[in-house]
Amino acid sequence: MMTGQTSGNGLALLEAEMARQGADAIASLTSNEAIAVELAASIARTGRLVLAGMGASHYANRMAETAWRRLKVDCRAETAGDVLLQGLPVRPHTLVLVSQSGESGEILQLLDLLPDSADLFGMTLAPQSTLGRSLPCLIGAGGQEVAFAATRSLTVTLALHAAVLAAAGGEASNFADVLAVSPQPPLDEALEALALKNSVIIAGRGELRGLAEANGLMLMELARIPAFGFEFGQFRHGPLEALAPDLGVLLLRGPGALGAGTATLANAALGAGTTPVIFDCSGEAPIEGAVTVAFSRNERLSAVAAMLPSLQKLIIAVSSRKVARVGEPVRSTKITGIDHEA
Numbered sequence: 001m002m003t004g005q006t007s008g009n010g011l012a013l014l015e016a017e018m019a020r021q022g023a024d025a026i027a028s029l030t031s032n033e034a035i036a037v038e039l040a041a042s043i044a045r046t047g048r049l050v051l052a053g054m055g056a057s058h059y060a061n062r063m064a065e066t067a068w069r070r071l072k073v074d075c076r077a078e079t080a081g082d083v084l085l086q087g088l089p090v091r092p093h094t095l096v097l098v099s100q101s102g103e104s105g106e107i108l109q110l111l112d113l114l115p116d117s118a119d120l121f122g123m124t125l126a127p128q129s130t131l132g133r134s135l136p137c138l139i140g141a142g143g144q145e146v147a148f149a150a151t152r153s154l155t156v157t158l159a160l161h162a163a164v165l166a167a168a169g170g171e172a173s174n175f176a177d178v179l180a181v182s183p184q185p186p187l188d189e190a191l192e193a194l195a196l197k198n199s200v201i202i203a204g205r206g207e208l209r210g211l212a213e214a215n216g217l218m219l220m221e222l223a224r225i226p227a228f229g230f231e232f233g234q235f236r237h238g239p240l241e242a243l244a245p246d247l248g249v250l251l252l253r254g255p256g257a258l259g260a261g262t263a264t265l266a267n268a269a270l271g272a273g274t275t276p277v278i279f280d281c282s283g284e285a286p287i288e289g290a291v292t293v294a295f296s297r298n299e300r301l302s303a304v305a306a307m308l309p310s311l312q313k314l315i316i317a318v319s320s321r322k323v324a325r326v327g328e329p330v331r332s333t334k335i336t337g338i339d340h341e342a
Contacts, residue, residue, distance in 0.1 A: 010327020011320070013147035018312055021152035022179045024142035025159035029176055032138045032163045035121075039138070040167035042094045042119045043068075049075040052083050053098035054106055056150030056217060057123075057157060059229075061098055062210030064161035067301055071170055077210075080106035084113075094119040100145055100153035102129020102137075111135075123160045125153055138163065148329050149221045151312050154214055155179070155305075162301055178298060178305040187314050189291045190250075190277045194314070195321040197248030197274075199226040203235040203265065204252030211304050212252055215311050222319035222326055232261040243272035251290075253280045254303045266290045279307045 043049050049068055051061035061077035068075035080097070084106060088095065095114070099107040102124040111134050114120060122137035126144040131137065140156035162175045194200060200219055204212040213229030220227045230239060243249070249269040253259040259282040266287045269276040276290045283297030293314075295306045319326045 010148060010325060010329075011316070014149065014151060014316060014327045017145055017147045017152040018309065020142060021155040022182050022309070024140065024152060025155045025179050026176050027141035028139075028156050028159040029163050029166075031141060032160060033167070035136060035138050036160075036163040036167040038136065039094070039096070039121050039164050040169075042121070043073060043164075043168060046092045046094045046119055047074060048089065048091060048093035049073055050083070050088060050093050050095045051075065051077045051098060052080045052095065052107070052110065053077075054080050054104050056154045056214050057098040057100060057104070059210045059214035059217065060154055060157040060161065061096075062213060063158060063207045063301065063304055064165070064210075066207045066209070067161070067165055067170065070300070071165070071168060073168075080104065080110055084109055092119070094121070096121045096123060097131060097135065098123040098157060099129075099131050100125045100140070100150070100157065102126040102131035102144075107131055123157060125156060148327050149218045150214070151218075155308060158301065158304060158308075165301075174298070175302050175305050178302050182309050183295055183306055185293050185295065185310060187293060187310060187317065190293050190314055191317050191321075193275050193277050193291045194248040194250065194318050196246075197225075198246045199228075199242075200248035200250060200318075201228050201230060201235065201239060201242070202250040202252070203230040203232050204254070204258075205232045205260065206254065206258045207300055207304050208252040208254055208258055208307075211307065211311070212250075215250075215315055218312070219315050219319065221329070222315060223322045225322065232265060235265060236261070240268055243269055243274065245273035247272075247274055249274055249276040251276055251278045252307060253278050253282045253284075255282045255284070255297055255299050258282075258299060258303065259284065263287050279311065281306055 065077040122135040125140035138160040145153040202212040209231040216227040216229030253262040281303040286292040
């Protein structure tokens with residue numbers, strides 16, 4: 001069984017959020033059907049979708065971006081900060097503002113600047129927030145997240161995206177079924193492979209790219225070490241130079257195209273003296289020399305749903321080896337405002 005420091009209220013809050021994230025995500029899938037149909041109709045009408053968020057909300061959007069493009073929708077996941085700086089497309093589009101708290105500083109600025117539109121929607125876990133009161137919103141079940149790093153909010157936001165994708169005629173997915181099962185493979189070897197590393201790179205493809213980015217953010221927040229999320233190709237184009245025995249490597253392997261390149265990256269890590277950890281939904285044989293955390297074969301957002309709870313547990317366990325009071329920030333707040341400094 002994984003062990004580490006467990007003192008402090010931050011860890012208890014994280015564990016409480018994670019304990020109910022699956023049930024809240026499943027409830028969110030079924031309680032937003034009407035607004036999901038309305039948003040899907042807007043996307044069908046405009047043919048273009050912009051998803052705007054910050055932090056983990058942005059990375060949830062990055063996962064959904066790939067799924068929308070599979071449906072031939074011109075979808076862009078942008079940080080709300082970039083939208084403020086660069087503006088929005090002139091052509092007709094549907095815009096969704098995503099913020100678990102509904103009070104993110106950049107989201108509030110966008111609300112002040114954007115004109116009323118039938119093609120403007122929101123996603124939040126806080127119906128009484130500024131975002132929740134200002135726009136037609138998909139509402140995540142269970143209320144606002146209180147733990148510092150995004151766990152339940154990420155899972156629930158993904159469920160909201162899945163609800164809209166289903167309303168738009170996306171192919172049937174076992175997203176809810178995977179959430180309900182919540183596989184729990186052993187993580188001890190993966191923990192030992194990563195716990196002593198000074199920095200970590202997490203990488204994936206397709207929907208698993210956004211999952212890598214989200215968990216890189218979570219590891220930085222909780223363990224206070226450099227951690228980076230990459231798409232597989234982006235990992236190869238330069239960052240391979242950082243490979244060394246004290247750099248951890250965590251690869252997210254899906255079936256088919258989602259897993260292409262995993263062996264190349266794993267072998268590069270092994271050649272540099274670091275043992276890669278592979279979260280594997282591919283259904284293929286393990287890669288020799290790597291530490292494999294195996295899941296049933298799943299693809300697309302269902303692969304995300306399968307891996308996410310175990311990734312959260314692993315990252316918290318690694319962080320607990322490095323931080324005495326894990327989950328208790330020293331420089332950040334749960335809801336981040338806007339920096340007005342010139």
